[in-house]
Amino acid sequence: MYFAEYLHAIHRKDLFTEGLEAIWLQVKTSSTLALFSVIYRPPDDNLFFERIITPLEKAWSRSENIFLLDFNCDFSSQGDPDNILHRNTIKLRSIFETFNMHNMIQEATRSTISSCTLLDLFVTTTKDLISSTGVFPLGISDHDLIYAIIRLKNKRPPPKFIKTRNFKRMDIEKFKHDFECTPCHIASIFEEPDDQLWVWERLFDDISNEHAPWKEIRARSFSSPWITCGIRHKMNRRYKLFKAAISSKCPEQWFNYKRVRNEVTSDLRKAKSSYFSTIFNEVKSSSAYWNLLKRATNPKVRKNIGPLNSPLICKNLVFSTFWMRSTRRSFRCL
Numbered sequence: 001m002y003f004a005e006y007l008h009a010i011h012r013k014d015l016f017t018e019g020l021e022a023i024w025l026q027v028k029t030s031s032t033l034a035l036f037s038v039i040y041r042p043p044d045d046n047l048f049f050e051r052i053i054t055p056l057e058k059a060w061s062r063s064e065n066i067f068l069l070d071f072n073c074d075f076s077s078q079g080d081p082d083n084i085l086h087r088n089t090i091k092l093r094s095i096f097e098t099f100n101m102h103n104m105i106q107e108a109t110r111s112t113i114s115s116c117t118l119l120d121l122f123v124t125t126t127k128d129l130i131s132s133t134g135v136f137p138l139g140i141s142d143h144d145l146i147y148a149i150i151r152l153k154n155k156r157p158p159p160k161f162i163k164t165r166n167f168k169r170m171d172i173e174k175f176k177h178d179f180e181c182t183p184c185h186i187a188s189i190f191e192e193p194d195d196q197l198w199v200w201e202r203l204f205d206d207i208s209n210e211h212a213p214w215k216e217i218r219a220r221s222f223s224s225p226w227i228t229c230g231i232r233h234k235m236n237r238r239y240k241l242f243k244a245a246i247s248s249k250c251p252e253q254w255f256n257y258k259r260v261r262n263e264v265t266s267d268l269r270k271a272k273s274s275y276f277s278t279i280f281n282e283v284k285s286s287s288a289y290w291n292l293l294k295r296a297t298n299p300k301v302r303k304n305i306g307p308l309n310s311p312l313i314c315k316n317l318v319f320s321t322f323w324m325r326s327t328r329r330s331f332r333c334l
Contacts (some may be wrong), residue, residue, distance in 0.1 A: 001025060001038050015058055020051045024059070034065040034150075041072045048073075049091040060099050060125070067150070068101070068123040075103055076118040099328045102127045107135040122148045128315040160219045175211045182207060226275035229269070234264050272296075 001022055003009050012024040022039040037059070041048045049251070059066050074093050096103065101123045108116035120143060122133060133148040187199040241257035244250075276296045283289045 001028070001036070003036075017055045019047065020055065022052075022055065024055070026063070031062050032065055034067060035059050036067045036069075038069045040070050043072070049095065051087070052095065056095070056099055064125060065129065066099075066101070067148075069121065069146075072119050072125075073119045073121075074119055074200045075105075075121055076108070076116075096123060097230060099125065101125050104130050104133040104148060105135065105146050109135055110142055111144075111148055119143065120146045122146055128292055137329045161216050162219050163214050165208065166215045167212050170212045175207065178207050178211070179204075185284055222273070224269040228271060231264065231267050231271060233259060234267065238264050255262040291327045 003025065008028045010026045010028075012026050015024040015035075015037075016022075021037070022037055025036045027034050027036060037055075039052065041139070060217075071092065073088055075089060075092065102125075104122045104124060104127060105118065105120065108118050109120040110117045124130060129151050131151055133146070133195045136145045136147060138145050179191060182203050184200055186201055187196040187203075190196050190199065238257065238260045241260055245253040245257045276292070279292060280289075283292060
């Protein structure tokens with residue numbers, strides 16, 4: 001198993017099982033914790049399907065994102081149930097169903113003159129994270145190379161649409177007048193209380209739909225806890241002013257947009273500061289304090305710039321280093 005050195009990877013030796021050829025690696029990204037494992041089954045190992053249960057139970061309880069490779073067991077075997085190969089396939093499928101795992105490789109990975117078998121698998125508990133998979137013949141072995149592309153970043157959940165009433169053009173006095181003129185007393189002609197309630201609700205809904213009709217709005221799937229209704233109202237006003245200023249090219253509207261934009265920025269900073277100040281007073285352990293400090297400051301991860309392979313960049317870097325050394329010598333002389 002190979003992995004890029006910039007990944008935060010840990011060898012999980014606690015998942016080792018005696019008699020099972022497997023290696024486990026835990027990879028942590030900014031938003032996902034995943035477990036990778038390469039598991040090999042010798043062709044004559046009949047106890048493999050019993051030994052693999054224990055590490056899978058441990059892994060399943062520690063992470064919801066599990067990715068398993070190899071297995072060396074024909075996953076496409078069909079035919080006589082008394083055949084040992086077909087029985088092994090049934091056992092492996094049953095194990096995958098128990099842990100809600102899915103094999104993402106559907107093509108044959110080993111081809112000979114007389115047979116085509118699916119021996120090399122890529123099994124996962126979260127198939128939604130897999131963007132593409134495939135089989136690539138290398139030519140150096142009768143086993144083909146399998147690959148999978150995994151999205152290890154959380155996808156933004158889709159927005160939710162909710163129904164609410166539109167009170168923008170509602171006249172309260174007219175609504176009261178229409179409700180008083182509605183013959184709600186006709187509900188008393190029914191004997192059952194449920195029927196009376198149903199009639200009253202229908203009459204009330206008819207009046208409400210006339211004065212405050214239903215509308216469908218999109219609700220944000222995630223919102224910062226310090227954003228209040230007042231701030232969100234200003235943000236919507238800021239957006240409307242921005243659209244109007246762009247379309248009209250009016251300096252006055254552009255000035256109004258910038259004023260509301262600065263107010264929103266100031267209100268967000270004050271609300272965020274007040275929110276975290278309140279939570280800091282409730283912290284009781286050092287670990288919780290540092291976790292909260294990380295959330296409040298939101299430090300950005302710095303990435304390495306990588307090797308400088310361009311001759312021009314290397315030449316400029318050497319010149320800059322020579323200039324810095326000459327400057328330090330000049331300061332020492334002064």
